[in-house]
Amino acid sequence: MEIKDPRNHFSKENGALSGEKTSKTIRKLKDMKGFYEDEEAFNKMDPETVLYEVEMHAPVKAGTEGGLFFGTSFLNPGKVGEEFFMTKGHFHEIINRAEYYWGLEGEGVLVFMDEDGNASAEKVCPGSLHFVPGKIAHRLVNTGDTKLAVGACWPADAGHQYGPIAESGFGVRIKEKNGTIIAE
Amino acid sequence: MEIKDPRNHFSKENGALSGEKTSKTIRKLKDMKGFYEDEEAFNKMDPETVLYEVEMHAPVKAGTEGGLFFGTSFLNPGKVGEEFFMTKGHFHEIINRAEYYWGLEGEGVLVFMDEDGNASAEKVCPGSLHFVPGKIAHRLVNTGDTKLAVGACWPADAGHQYGPIAESGFGVRIKEKNGTIIAE
Numbered sequence: 089m090e091i092k093d094p095r096n097h098f099s100k101e102n103g104a105l106s107g108e109k110t111s112k113t114i115r116k117l118k119d120m121k122g123f124y125e126d127e128e129a130f131n132k133m134d135p136e137t138v139l140y141e142v143e144m145h146a147p148v149k150a151g152t153e154g155g156l157f158f159g160t161s162f163l164n165p166g167k168v169g170e171e172f173f174m175t176k177g178h179f180h181e182i183i184n185r186a187e188y189y190w191g192l193e194g195e196g197v198l199v200f201m202d203e204d205g206n207a208s209a210e211k212v213c214p215g216s217l218h219f220v221p222g223k224i225a226h227r228l229v230n231t232g233d234t235k236l237a238v239g240a241c242w243p244a245d246a247g248h249q250y251g252p253i254a255e256s257g258f259g260v261r262i263k264e265k266n267g268t269i270i271a272e
Numbered sequence: 273m274e275i276k277d278p279r280n281h282f283s284k285e286n287g288a289l290s291g292e293k294t295s296k297t298i299r300k301l302k303d304m305k306g307f308y309e310d311e312e313a314f315n316k317m318d319p320e321t322v323l324y325e326v327e328m329h330a331p332v333k334a335g336t337e338g339g340l341f342f343g344t345s346f347l348n349p350g351k352v353g354e355e356f357f358m359t360k361g362h363f364h365e366i367i368n369r370a371e372y373y374w375g376l377e378g379e380g381v382l383v384f385m386d387e388d389g390n391a392s393a394e395k396v397c398p399g400s401l402h403f404v405p406g407k408i409a410h411r412l413v414n415t416g417d418t419k420l421a422v423g424a425c426w427p428a429d430a431g432h433q434y435g436p437i438a439e440s441g442f443g444v445r446i447k448e449k450n451g452t453i454i455a456e
Protein backbone atom coordinates (compact mmCIF):
# COMPACT_ATOMS: atom_id res chain seq x y z
CA MET A 89 0.00 0.00 0.00
CA GLU A 90 1.20 3.48 -0.86
CA ILE A 91 2.18 5.84 1.95
CA LYS A 92 0.72 9.16 0.76
CA ASP A 93 2.14 12.62 1.26
CA PRO A 94 0.26 14.79 3.76
CA ARG A 95 -2.67 16.69 2.25
CA ASN A 96 -2.10 19.83 4.30
CA HIS A 97 0.67 21.82 5.90
CA PHE A 98 0.70 23.98 9.01
CA SER A 99 3.99 25.82 9.35
CA LYS A 100 5.73 25.26 12.70
CA GLU A 101 7.42 28.62 12.37
CA ASN A 102 4.57 30.98 11.49
CA GLY A 103 1.33 28.96 11.34
CA ALA A 104 0.77 29.35 7.59
CA LEU A 105 -1.77 26.81 6.30
CA SER A 106 -1.75 25.23 2.86
CA GLY A 107 -3.18 22.32 0.93
CA GLU A 108 -6.68 21.15 0.09
CA LYS A 109 -9.81 22.67 1.64
CA THR A 110 -8.05 25.75 2.99
CA SER A 111 -9.39 29.29 2.63
CA LYS A 112 -8.60 32.79 3.84
CA THR A 113 -10.78 35.55 5.32
CA ILE A 114 -9.50 39.13 5.35
CA ARG A 115 -10.81 41.73 7.80
CA LYS A 116 -10.23 45.38 6.99
CA LEU A 117 -10.77 48.52 9.06
CA LYS A 118 -14.00 49.18 7.17
CA ASP A 119 -15.38 45.82 8.39
CA MET A 120 -15.05 46.93 12.02
CA LYS A 121 -17.02 50.16 12.20
CA GLY A 122 -18.21 50.67 15.78
CA PHE A 123 -15.78 48.21 17.38
CA TYR A 124 -13.12 50.76 18.43
CA GLU A 125 -13.58 53.40 21.11
CA ASP A 126 -11.87 56.30 19.33
CA GLU A 127 -14.17 56.99 16.36
CA GLU A 128 -12.29 60.11 15.38
CA ALA A 129 -9.03 58.16 15.02
CA PHE A 130 -10.95 55.37 13.21
CA ASN A 131 -12.39 57.80 10.66
CA LYS A 132 -8.97 59.29 9.88
CA MET A 133 -7.49 55.93 8.91
CA ASP A 134 -7.56 54.21 5.50
CA PRO A 135 -10.67 51.99 5.52
CA GLU A 136 -8.78 49.45 3.36
CA THR A 137 -6.21 48.85 6.12
CA VAL A 138 -5.97 45.09 6.67
CA LEU A 139 -6.39 44.39 10.39
CA TYR A 140 -6.22 40.60 10.32
CA GLU A 141 -6.47 37.47 8.21
CA VAL A 142 -7.73 34.03 9.16
CA GLU A 143 -6.51 30.95 7.29
CA MET A 144 -8.73 27.96 7.80
CA HIS A 145 -8.90 24.26 7.00
CA ALA A 146 -12.51 23.07 6.69
CA PRO A 147 -12.53 19.36 5.80
CA VAL A 148 -16.24 18.90 6.60
CA LYS A 149 -19.36 21.06 6.19
CA ALA A 150 -19.97 23.75 8.80
CA GLY A 151 -22.46 22.32 11.26
CA THR A 152 -21.16 18.74 11.12
CA GLU A 153 -21.61 17.23 14.59
CA GLY A 154 -18.37 15.78 15.91
CA GLY A 155 -16.30 17.46 13.16
CA LEU A 156 -13.49 19.96 13.74
CA PHE A 157 -12.01 22.98 11.99
CA PHE A 158 -8.43 24.20 12.21
CA GLY A 159 -6.99 27.63 11.50
CA THR A 160 -4.48 30.37 12.11
CA SER A 161 -5.30 34.01 12.88
CA PHE A 162 -2.74 36.57 11.70
CA LEU A 163 -3.19 40.01 13.26
CA ASN A 164 -1.24 42.95 11.95
CA PRO A 165 0.39 45.30 14.46
CA GLY A 166 -1.19 48.71 14.88
CA LYS A 167 -3.64 50.84 16.84
CA VAL A 168 -6.84 52.83 16.38
CA GLY A 169 -6.09 55.72 18.72
CA GLU A 170 -4.74 54.04 21.87
CA GLU A 171 -6.49 50.73 21.17
CA PHE A 172 -4.58 47.83 19.64
CA PHE A 173 -5.74 46.03 16.49
CA MET A 174 -8.01 43.14 17.44
CA THR A 175 -10.39 40.56 16.01
CA LYS A 176 -14.15 41.10 16.07
CA GLY A 177 -14.55 38.49 18.78
CA HIS A 178 -17.53 36.18 19.14
CA PHE A 179 -19.53 33.71 21.15
CA HIS A 180 -20.15 30.41 19.42
CA GLU A 181 -23.61 29.91 17.94
CA ILE A 182 -23.88 26.57 19.71
CA ILE A 183 -22.92 28.30 22.91
CA ASN A 184 -21.30 25.36 24.75
CA ARG A 185 -18.67 24.73 22.06
CA ALA A 186 -15.08 25.24 23.28
CA GLU A 187 -11.92 26.20 21.33
CA TYR A 188 -8.14 25.99 21.66
CA TYR A 189 -5.75 28.83 20.79
CA TRP A 190 -1.96 28.62 20.85
CA GLY A 191 0.59 31.36 20.27
CA LEU A 192 2.97 30.94 17.33
CA GLU A 193 4.52 34.35 16.60
CA GLY A 194 4.34 37.83 18.09
CA GLU A 195 2.87 39.16 21.32
CA GLY A 196 -0.78 39.65 22.15
CA VAL A 197 -3.68 39.29 24.52
CA LEU A 198 -6.67 36.94 24.49
CA VAL A 199 -9.77 38.59 25.95
CA PHE A 200 -12.54 36.43 27.41
CA MET A 201 -16.07 37.43 28.43
CA ASP A 202 -18.81 35.32 29.97
CA GLU A 203 -22.52 35.69 29.23
CA ASP A 204 -22.94 38.07 32.20
CA GLY A 205 -20.32 40.44 30.78
CA ASN A 206 -17.45 39.47 33.14
CA ALA A 207 -14.20 39.86 31.22
CA SER A 208 -10.65 38.58 31.74
CA ALA A 209 -7.45 38.73 29.71
CA GLU A 210 -4.43 36.45 29.17
CA LYS A 211 -1.09 37.10 27.49
CA VAL A 212 -0.44 35.29 24.20
CA CYS A 213 3.13 34.57 23.11
CA PRO A 214 5.01 31.90 21.14
CA GLY A 215 4.37 28.68 23.07
CA SER A 216 1.34 29.84 25.07
CA LEU A 217 -1.70 27.52 25.08
CA HIS A 218 -5.23 28.74 25.83
CA PHE A 219 -8.46 26.83 26.35
CA VAL A 220 -11.59 28.84 25.60
CA PRO A 221 -14.44 27.11 27.47
CA GLY A 222 -17.96 26.98 26.10
CA LYS A 223 -20.19 30.01 26.76
CA ILE A 224 -17.18 32.36 26.71
CA ALA A 225 -16.71 35.06 24.06
CA HIS A 226 -13.14 35.41 22.80
CA ARG A 227 -11.10 38.06 20.98
CA LEU A 228 -7.42 38.25 20.01
CA VAL A 229 -5.46 41.51 20.29
CA ASN A 230 -2.01 42.24 18.84
CA THR A 231 -0.06 44.23 21.45
CA GLY A 232 3.32 43.90 19.71
CA ASP A 233 5.20 45.57 16.87
CA THR A 234 5.11 42.49 14.63
CA LYS A 235 2.49 40.14 13.23
CA LEU A 236 0.66 38.02 15.83
CA ALA A 237 0.01 34.45 14.66
CA VAL A 238 -2.23 32.16 16.73
CA GLY A 239 -3.26 28.58 15.93
CA ALA A 240 -6.81 27.44 16.65
CA CYS A 241 -8.97 24.31 16.66
CA TRP A 242 -12.75 24.34 17.20
CA PRO A 243 -15.82 22.18 16.62
CA ALA A 244 -17.23 22.30 13.09
CA ASP A 245 -20.72 22.92 14.49
CA ALA A 246 -19.66 25.78 16.80
CA GLY A 247 -20.64 28.62 14.47
CA HIS A 248 -20.10 32.31 15.26
CA GLN A 249 -22.25 34.94 16.98
CA TYR A 250 -20.77 38.36 16.26
CA GLY A 251 -23.88 40.40 17.07
CA PRO A 252 -23.67 40.72 20.86
CA ILE A 253 -20.00 41.81 20.68
CA ALA A 254 -20.58 44.32 17.88
CA GLU A 255 -23.27 45.93 20.02
CA SER A 256 -21.76 46.01 23.48
CA GLY A 257 -18.12 44.91 23.21
CA PHE A 258 -16.14 42.96 25.80
CA GLY A 259 -16.41 45.46 28.65
CA VAL A 260 -12.65 45.88 28.47
CA ARG A 261 -10.28 47.39 25.88
CA ILE A 262 -6.58 46.65 25.38
CA LYS A 263 -4.67 49.92 25.00
CA GLU A 264 -1.24 51.48 25.13
CA LYS A 265 -1.03 54.32 27.66
CA ASN A 266 2.26 56.01 28.49
CA GLY A 267 4.13 53.13 26.85
CA THR A 268 2.36 50.46 28.94
CA ILE A 269 -0.10 47.82 27.72
CA ILE A 270 -3.25 47.94 29.83
CA ALA A 271 -6.73 46.41 29.96
CA GLU A 272 -9.34 48.95 30.98
CA MET B 273 -7.83 44.84 34.93
CA GLU B 274 -4.84 42.56 35.19
CA ILE B 275 -3.56 40.84 32.06
CA LYS B 276 -2.71 37.34 33.33
CA ASP B 277 0.12 35.11 32.23
CA PRO B 278 -0.94 32.11 30.13
CA ARG B 279 -1.94 29.07 32.23
CA ASN B 280 -0.39 26.56 29.86
CA HIS B 281 2.48 26.19 27.45
CA PHE B 282 2.83 24.12 24.29
CA SER B 283 6.38 24.24 22.98
CA LYS B 284 6.65 25.38 19.36
CA GLU B 285 9.86 23.42 19.00
CA ASN B 286 8.99 19.98 20.39
CA GLY B 287 5.34 20.03 21.52
CA ALA B 288 6.06 19.70 25.26
CA LEU B 289 2.97 20.63 27.33
CA SER B 290 3.07 22.24 30.76
CA GLY B 291 0.90 24.14 33.21
CA GLU B 292 -2.34 23.36 35.00
CA LYS B 293 -4.50 20.33 34.21
CA THR B 294 -1.82 18.52 32.22
CA SER B 295 -0.98 14.84 32.65
CA LYS B 296 1.15 12.18 31.02
CA THR B 297 0.43 8.59 29.96
CA ILE B 298 3.33 6.21 29.34
CA ARG B 299 2.98 3.12 27.13
CA LYS B 300 5.57 0.40 27.49
CA LEU B 301 6.22 -2.71 25.41
CA LYS B 302 4.40 -4.82 28.02
CA ASP B 303 1.23 -2.76 27.45
CA MET B 304 1.13 -3.80 23.79
CA LYS B 305 1.15 -7.58 23.88
CA GLY B 306 -0.47 -8.90 20.71
CA PHE B 307 -0.18 -5.68 18.72
CA TYR B 308 3.03 -6.55 16.84
CA GLU B 309 3.34 -9.23 14.18
CA ASP B 310 6.70 -10.68 15.24
CA GLU B 311 5.94 -12.24 18.63
CA GLU B 312 9.35 -13.84 18.86
CA ALA B 313 11.09 -10.46 18.52
CA PHE B 314 8.56 -8.96 20.95
CA ASN B 315 9.30 -11.58 23.60
CA LYS B 316 13.06 -11.03 23.35
CA MET B 317 12.77 -7.31 24.15
CA ASP B 318 12.71 -5.64 27.58
CA PRO B 319 9.00 -5.37 28.52
CA GLU B 320 9.77 -2.05 30.31
CA THR B 321 10.86 -0.42 27.04
CA VAL B 322 8.95 2.88 26.72
CA LEU B 323 7.29 2.98 23.30
CA TYR B 324 5.48 6.29 23.60
CA GLU B 325 4.20 8.98 25.93
CA VAL B 326 1.13 11.19 25.59
CA GLU B 327 1.02 14.58 27.31
CA MET B 328 -2.50 15.93 27.60
CA HIS B 329 -4.33 19.06 28.69
CA ALA B 330 -7.82 18.21 30.01
CA PRO B 331 -9.52 21.43 31.15
CA VAL B 332 -13.00 19.83 31.36
CA LYS B 333 -14.31 16.42 32.39
CA ALA B 334 -14.08 13.60 29.85
CA GLY B 335 -17.51 13.35 28.23
CA THR B 336 -18.23 17.10 28.29
CA GLU B 337 -20.29 17.88 25.18
CA GLY B 338 -18.74 20.72 23.19
CA GLY B 339 -15.47 20.54 25.16
CA LEU B 340 -12.04 19.84 23.69
CA PHE B 341 -8.82 18.16 24.78
CA PHE B 342 -5.31 18.95 23.54
CA GLY B 343 -2.19 16.84 23.62
CA THR B 344 1.13 15.75 22.18
CA SER B 345 2.15 12.18 21.37
CA PHE B 346 5.87 11.42 21.66
CA LEU B 347 6.88 8.14 20.01
CA ASN B 348 10.34 6.75 20.56
CA PRO B 349 12.24 5.40 17.55
CA GLY B 350 12.60 1.66 17.32
CA LYS B 351 11.20 -1.57 15.89
CA VAL B 352 9.75 -4.88 17.02
CA GLY B 353 11.27 -7.13 14.39
CA GLU B 354 10.69 -5.26 11.10
CA GLU B 355 7.73 -3.27 12.48
CA PHE B 356 8.17 0.29 13.67
CA PHE B 357 7.11 1.44 17.14
CA MET B 358 3.50 2.67 17.03
CA THR B 359 0.59 3.74 19.20
CA LYS B 360 -2.21 1.31 20.07
CA GLY B 361 -4.58 3.14 17.76
CA HIS B 362 -8.30 3.53 18.35
CA PHE B 363 -11.73 4.44 17.11
CA HIS B 364 -13.51 7.07 19.16
CA GLU B 365 -16.19 5.80 21.52
CA ILE B 366 -18.61 8.38 20.13
CA ILE B 367 -17.76 7.16 16.68
CA ASN B 368 -18.43 10.37 14.70
CA ARG B 369 -15.91 12.47 16.67
CA ALA B 370 -13.05 13.81 14.54
CA GLU B 371 -9.48 14.78 15.53
CA TYR B 372 -6.59 16.89 14.25
CA TYR B 373 -2.95 15.76 14.26
CA TRP B 374 0.00 17.90 13.22
CA GLY B 375 3.66 16.93 12.94
CA LEU B 376 6.16 18.76 15.17
CA GLU B 377 9.35 16.71 15.23
CA GLY B 378 10.64 13.55 13.59
CA GLU B 379 9.30 11.40 10.76
CA GLY B 380 6.37 9.03 10.87
CA VAL B 381 3.20 7.66 9.36
CA LEU B 382 -0.44 8.11 10.34
CA VAL B 383 -2.48 4.98 9.60
CA PHE B 384 -6.24 5.28 9.07
CA MET B 385 -8.86 2.52 8.93
CA ASP B 386 -12.58 2.78 8.31
CA GLU B 387 -15.23 0.59 9.95
CA ASP B 388 -15.11 -1.86 7.01
CA GLY B 389 -11.37 -2.39 7.54
CA ASN B 390 -10.16 -0.28 4.59
CA ALA B 391 -6.80 1.22 5.57
CA SER B 392 -4.70 4.10 4.25
CA ALA B 393 -1.49 5.78 5.37
CA GLU B 394 -0.08 9.33 5.29
CA LYS B 395 3.42 10.64 5.99
CA VAL B 396 3.85 12.77 9.12
CA CYS B 397 6.68 15.32 9.31
CA PRO B 398 7.32 18.71 10.92
CA GLY B 399 4.63 20.98 9.46
CA SER B 400 2.25 18.28 8.23
CA LEU B 401 -1.44 18.67 9.17
CA HIS B 402 -3.87 15.74 9.27
CA PHE B 403 -7.63 15.65 9.74
CA VAL B 404 -8.94 12.37 11.13
CA PRO B 405 -12.64 12.24 10.19
CA GLY B 406 -15.22 10.64 12.43
CA LYS B 407 -15.63 6.84 12.14
CA ILE B 408 -11.95 6.39 11.24
CA ALA B 409 -9.48 4.53 13.48
CA HIS B 410 -6.06 6.19 13.74
CA ARG B 411 -2.56 5.11 14.76
CA LEU B 412 0.79 6.93 14.74
CA VAL B 413 4.01 5.16 13.73
CA ASN B 414 7.57 6.43 14.17
CA THR B 415 9.51 5.56 11.02
CA GLY B 416 12.54 7.73 11.83
CA ASP B 417 15.67 7.49 13.96
CA THR B 418 14.58 10.23 16.38
CA LYS B 419 11.59 10.96 18.57
CA LEU B 420 8.33 11.64 16.71
CA ALA B 421 6.25 14.44 18.27
CA VAL B 422 2.69 15.06 17.02
CA GLY B 423 0.21 17.64 18.31
CA ALA B 424 -3.47 16.70 18.63
CA CYS B 425 -6.85 18.26 19.40
CA TRP B 426 -10.05 16.22 19.84
CA PRO B 427 -13.53 16.50 21.36
CA ALA B 428 -13.70 15.96 25.13
CA ASP B 429 -16.57 13.52 24.62
CA ALA B 430 -14.81 11.45 21.91
CA GLY B 431 -13.56 8.69 24.19
CA HIS B 432 -11.42 5.79 23.01
CA GLN B 433 -12.24 2.30 21.73
CA TYR B 434 -9.07 0.20 21.78
CA GLY B 435 -10.76 -3.20 21.67
CA PRO B 436 -11.41 -3.66 17.94
CA ILE B 437 -7.81 -2.66 17.09
CA ALA B 438 -6.24 -4.89 19.75
CA GLU B 439 -8.16 -7.82 18.26
CA SER B 440 -7.78 -7.35 14.55
CA GLY B 441 -5.31 -4.51 13.94
CA PHE B 442 -5.37 -2.01 11.08
CA GLY B 443 -5.04 -4.50 8.23
CA VAL B 444 -1.70 -2.90 7.38
CA ARG B 445 1.68 -2.75 9.16
CA ILE B 446 4.44 -0.18 8.74
CA LYS B 447 7.80 -1.93 8.37
CA GLU B 448 11.33 -1.49 7.24
CA LYS B 449 12.34 -3.99 4.54
CA ASN B 450 15.69 -3.78 2.77
CA GLY B 451 16.14 -0.23 4.07
CA THR B 452 12.77 0.94 2.72
CA ILE B 453 9.71 2.03 4.73
CA ILE B 454 6.69 0.12 3.51
CA ALA B 455 3.02 -0.37 4.39
CA GLU B 456 1.94 -3.99 3.92
Ligand SMILES: [Mn+2]
Nearest residue numbers: 180187226242
Ligand atom coordinates in the same frame (compact mmCIF):
# COMPACT_ATOMS: atom_id res chain seq x y z
MN1 LIG C 1 -14.29 30.79 18.29
Ligand SMILES: [Mn+2]
Nearest residue numbers: 364371410426
Ligand atom coordinates in the same frame (compact mmCIF):
# COMPACT_ATOMS: atom_id res chain seq x y z
MN1 LIG D 1 -8.24 9.88 18.74
